[in-house]
Amino acid sequence: MPILTHSPLAARHAQSGAIRGWTLATVLLAALAAGAGIGWWGKGQSSAAAAAGTPASGASAPGAPGQGGPGGPGSRRFGGANRIQPVSVQAVRKQDIRVMVSAVGTFAAANTTIVRPQVSGVLQALQFTEGQQVKAGQQLAQIDPRALQASLAQVEGTLARDKANLDNARIDLARYRELLSKDAIAKQQLDTQEALVRQLEGTVKAGQANVDSARLQLSYTKVSAPIPGRVGLKQADLGNVVSPGDSAGIVTITQTRPIALVFSVPSSQLPQINAKLRAKQPLMVEALDRNGNKFLARGQVATADNAIDLSTDTIKLKALFANSDDNLYPNQAVSVRLQLDTQSDSMAVPQAAVLRGSQGFYVYVVSAENVVSTRVVKPGAADGDWVAVEGQLEVGEKVVIDGVDRLRDGAKVEVIAADPRQRQGATGGGRRRGGGSGAPGAASGAGPGAAPAMPGASAPRGERSGKAAAGASAPRTAVAAAAGGDERPAWLDRLPPEVQEKFMKMNKEEREAWIAQRRAERAKREAAGN
Template sequence: MNTNNKLPRVPVSGVVSTPAAPMSRRQRGRAAPWILGLVVLAVAAGGWWWWKGRGADGANGGPGGPARAASGAGAPGAGGAAGRGGRFAANRVQPVSVMPARLQDIRHTAAAIGTITASNTAVVRAQVSGVLQQLHFTEGQQVKAGQPLAQIDARAFQAALGQAEGQLARDKATLDNARIDLARYKDLLAKDAIARQQVDTQQATVRQLEGTVKSDQAAVDSARLQVTYTRVLAPISGRVGLKQADIGNVVQTGDTNGIVSITQTRPIALTFAVPSALLPQITAGLKGSASLAVEAWSRDGKVRLATGKLATADNAIDLSTDTIKLKALFPNDDDALYPNQSVSVKLQLATEQNRLAVPAAAVLRGAQGFYVYVVAPDNTVSTRVVQTGAVDGDWMAVDGKLEAGDRVVIDGVDRLREGAKVEVIASDPKQRAGANAAPRRQRGASAPAGAEPSASAASGARRHRAASASSSSD
């Protein structure tokens, strides 16, 4: 073969590149067999590539794989969503979550929003002015009535007390002397040795001195009381707040904030309002032997904070809102409730014993009224019309052709119809099959280091090597 007449390389796609310069008829005759062979080889390589790619797609559930075959097997024949085996296919088994109906006590409750209030509140103020020397409490501490809270400098008040006691002693001595003189004058009057006027004058002097002694005694008591006021005591039992004065400050009797405030939180009160239509039931409950239970919940209604009892009702209905204000008491031993806290309230008015109940999520409403889907033992569903009753938490009392233990659908009802076939799955997504499986990698994502290549990646590598071999052979 003439080496000067090299043919151009033929790419994998089978398209022949145009020669750089025109060839003679003799050269074209010699090159024709080679060109034809390269075209045949390129077409064979392309067909092999396409066949391998189709086989890999079929193995991975692609267009020709078992997934499409399964989808086509369930199709009714014509086009549309059902023919494509889609989510809402007529013969598709629908996954649902169920809960059994059960017998339980159903509470009749009234819901409201209430505010926690302290049973008593006291602002501890200084009763004498002076320098604050000591604080005997910790902020947020529970204290008892009469417990020392603070100490004010008492030296000035003790000095005033000593002065009052000295004045009292002096006036008592003067009174004693006047009484002795009065006794002597009375003896002389009996002997007619002095005039009666002198005896009367002495008696008046004694009474005057007795009044002076009483006044001095009162001054002593007042000075002693001022000394006791320098020792600040808790007026009520409760929880102390943040201190309003520091050691070394001069506290005054007229300070607005005082030294500290105390709120009585054991027990603690809850005030709330309910419609006046419930007043007959509330009045009967207050007069009965058993108190009405009251529950305090967090504002979102997810956490129950405390349980107490209804204490009393207001003496008049609020005409602007047509409600009656109520007050409940809670022991609050764990300090879960704070004054001025806003909570959700559930007032228990009555209790129905041993009622048939289903989850509230299972009850639907349609043209025939309220109904539920019941799953039969053969995993088919049927509708049961029910009459609804009171709701207690997540459960609702119902009446109808339903028995305790019947499985009612609580999730997946939007895709159901009468007689549909269902598959029961766990209501909690974390407990469902495959919930903990590793997520599938997206197409084109790189494999982790050290991982084995997938079948599609190996097939692609083989196609690349075949194309390279085909290109180099020419």
């Protein structure tokens, strides 16, 4: 009988063989589990797609039975016959539509003046605040007056002396006349005295003029505003010697109440504009910021230019704005909307609803059964976001304003809110563990039209193990189907608006990576929960 020895080397060989056997069995079991998970995941995707009225991702490939090629009835991009397209709608209504003409204009001050001193001297005081509104005649600055005061005193003294000489000459003239009546003096002496009086009267008048001139020069040391308006930044500092020859002056005043807006419109509008002006009917003008988004002020056309610009075939108009809040500035460029007329009680639809195709302009109308049909319309004047239309439309009918790029006549649609923040699930309400109460289909996705859950979202505990395996081992093609390519996945509406916007900006590869990462995070959470 052979003797069996239990050597350490033999033990290690036996242990290694057992480990290899166990490892092989583990790999086989893991592969079977992964395959089962992939099958379960694909079945779940098909079930969710069927519940949502959406064909499974594998059925949307070009050439699949009953689907057709790209652009066919079953095309994934353009929506299959059973696909429900989410759209936003708005009702047709009747309203007043303003006939507007758009232009670009520039504000200009009604009057602009540079305040310069009229006498030379040292600037002693500035009596205004930069940017304030001033009145005509309001004192703005003070120039040193002492030199002009001395000149005034000098001419006043000269005038007083001349007046005294004149008074004395007049007294002598009266005496000479009395003596001549008594034949006590010669007539020549009286004539000489009369000439002297007239000479002194001229001297007094010249002296008085010198005094008035000196007083006027002295008054110029108080610099006043020649017009009402808004002062700008000061151009001279205290202590500077200013003079009438200074080009910048002391400060600039612009008259901005009212302020004028100059803009050009096509000359074809001139007859209608002239008719309004002659009839004294107001032509209202709206000023908006340069991008045309923010309303600034409303004014009225004052006059039109006297000639048409041949180079542009336009006519210049001037409108006046009260500008009581000083919100408008000279040389400010703005967008202009001139209201020429008002179309009362017009059929109107949002501008986003009007499309253009081979048949002309048309809109998509959603019926009570959520089926769209095309209606040919003739658009008219546009007022803001609304446009007047003519066509077979009724007030209250709902037209599609969002989601029109994938629609076809006769397609089935689902109406959702135009604002992403108001859509279902946008507030972050998620599923409850154990299938908590809620609206049918809102949490489980089993209701009609429900969308599959977002990849990576939490699921009930009973579903975790299978979904974790599917999320961890799903093939790349399955992830690409969930990413949706250029389509908007239905489950995306359950996410916050900022996440929706971020996802839709991704390309296909980035979406696949994003979904795979969410699933991996969900698998980790579920594994930690178990």
